[in-house]
Amino acid sequence: MSLDRRLRDGLQHSSSIVEPDVRRNLTTVRRKTRRAVLRQRAELVVLSVALLVGAVFAGPGILNFVRNAHRPRPAAPSPSSPAVPSAIVGTYTATLPSSSPVLRQNQLAGAWIMTLRPDGTVDFSAPPSVHSALAGYQYEVSGNQFRINVQLGTICRFLPAGTYEWHRTGGQLTFLALDDTCAARVALLTSSPWQAGP
Amino acid sequence: MAGHRPAKLQNGHLPRERVAWGTSVGAADLEYDWLFADEFPAVMRTVYLMVHDVDRAEDLTQDAFVQLLKHWKKVSRYERPGAWVRRVAIRLALDAIRRERLRAILERKVHPGPAAVLADIDLQRAIRSLPRMQRAAIVLRYFDDLDIDEIADTLGCSRSTVRVHLHRARKHLGELLGEEVTEDVP
Numbered sequence: 001m002s003l004d005r006r007l008r009d010g011l012q013h014s015s016s017i018v019e020p021d022v023r024r025n026l027t028t029v030r031r032k033t034r035r036a037v038l039r040q041r042a043e044l045v046v047l048s049v050a051l052l053v054g055a056v057f058a059g060p061g062i063l064n065f066v067r068n069a070h071r072p073r074p075a076a077p078s079p080s081s082p083a084v085p086s087a088i089v090g091t092y093t094a095t096l097p098s099s100s101p102v103l104r105q106n107q108l109a110g111a112w113i114m115t116l117r118p119d120g121t122v123d124f125s126a127p128p129s130v131h132s133a134l135a136g137y138q139y140e141v142s143g144n145q146f147r148i149n150v151q152l153g154t155i156c157r158f159l160p161a162g163t164y165e166w167h168r169t170g171g172q173l174t175f176l177a178l179d180d181t182c183a184a185r186v187a188l189l190t191s192s193p194w195q196a197g198p
Numbered sequence: 199m200a201g202h203r204p205a206k207l208q209n210g211h212l213p214r215e216r217v218a219w220g221t222s223v224g225a226a227d228l229e230y231d232w233l234f235a236d237e238f239p240a241v242m243r244t245v246y247l248m249v250h251d252v253d254r255a256e257d258l259t260q261d262a263f264v265q266l267l268k269h270w271k272k273v274s275r276y277e278r279p280g281a282w283v284r285r286v287a288i289r290l291a292l293d294a295i296r297r298e299r300l301r302a303i304l305e306r307k308v309h310p311g312p313a314a315v316l317a318d319i320d321l322q323r324a325i326r327s328l329p330r331m332q333r334a335a336i337v338l339r340y341f342d343d344l345d346i347d348e349i350a351d352t353l354g355c356s357r358s359t360v361r362v363h364l365h366r367a368r369k370h371l372g373e374l375l376g377e378e379v380t381e382d383v384p
Contacts, residue, residue: 019239
């Protein structure tokens with residue numbers, strides 16, 4: 001017998017054991033289909049609800065994000081910003097005298113460099129006798145009033161920011177204390193005029 | 199097709215018994231029921247010859263007909279909805295064979311190679327040793343009597359691929375069964 005003949009006869013014979021109950025299978029198929037459709041609908045409802053909830057909660061945030069993405073970024077505070085007048089922004093130097101008891105007592109005498117940035121931050125470069133970090137403090141300018149929170153390490157710790165009146169004449173910046181409970185800070189800013197740097 | 203199918207309609211009318219099966223008596227339901235009665239046993243036999251497990255064949259065939267019922271509105275307009283459901287069933291069977299083989303590998307169930315079973319091998323075991331696509335091609339060719347084009351359409355591959363599957367399968371079966379193999383696929 002050839003292979004082809006054997007395959008035809010053999011497969012036919014093997015399949016003869018399969019006699020499905022068509023009625024029972026039809027009932028099962030209809031039941032399975034109903035379940036599948038219900039499951040599909042339930043999944044669709046769950047998905048819709050999830051999307052709706054997501055849209056309600058995340059929608060405004062996404063909208064803002066999209067809006068902001070298309071909006072030009074606000075420029076960094078410039079010297080012309082009303083909060084920090086360009087007249088005061090810059091780098092200044094001062095040599096604080098050791099004749100001042102407060103300066104001497106707090107070892108603050110010597111050459112200082114103060115940098116007032118347009119973004120409202122202020123850094124100090126202190127003489128070697130000062131070991132505290134003096135960077136990242138803030139200042140505000142309102143009219144001729146100048147407010148600063150530099151703490152000079154532990155010297156002015158826990159004391160509120162000081163308020164001064166400022167004047168710029170040519171290359172010279174001077175401060176007059178209006179309200180500051182930290183005597184060392186008053187001495188730092190008012191003992192000597194600050195000369196504008198190069 | 200081989201003559202293993204039940205008679206279609208009796209004098210062109212739906213037998214009374216079939217009308218009572220469906221839960222709904224809409225025209226679409228009746229058409230589906232007709233097709234089901236005509237095709238389910240034949241499709242299940244084909245699937246059985248591929249998976250060699252009656253229960254598994256029944257499950258897979260049911261799943262194919264579930265797909266058919268879900269898409270009945272569209273598929274009923276096709277020229278041969280029966281071919282559509284057969285194709286779905288065969289693809290489900292191919293997936294089942296692949297999963298079964300993967301599971302066997304994972305569970306380290308090593309099937310005996312041809313040499314080990316050569317002494318008492320029968321046709322069913324020989325067919326079972328074929329790769330799944332070759333197995334499907336053999337069943338469709340020798341049981342369902344499909345031509346090369348129809349097999350290619352059912353398996354979703356080209357005619358030349360079907361020829362290669364059949365050629366390799368016949369050669370392998372001929373060696374296992376010690377049967378004469380003619381050159382061309384009949």
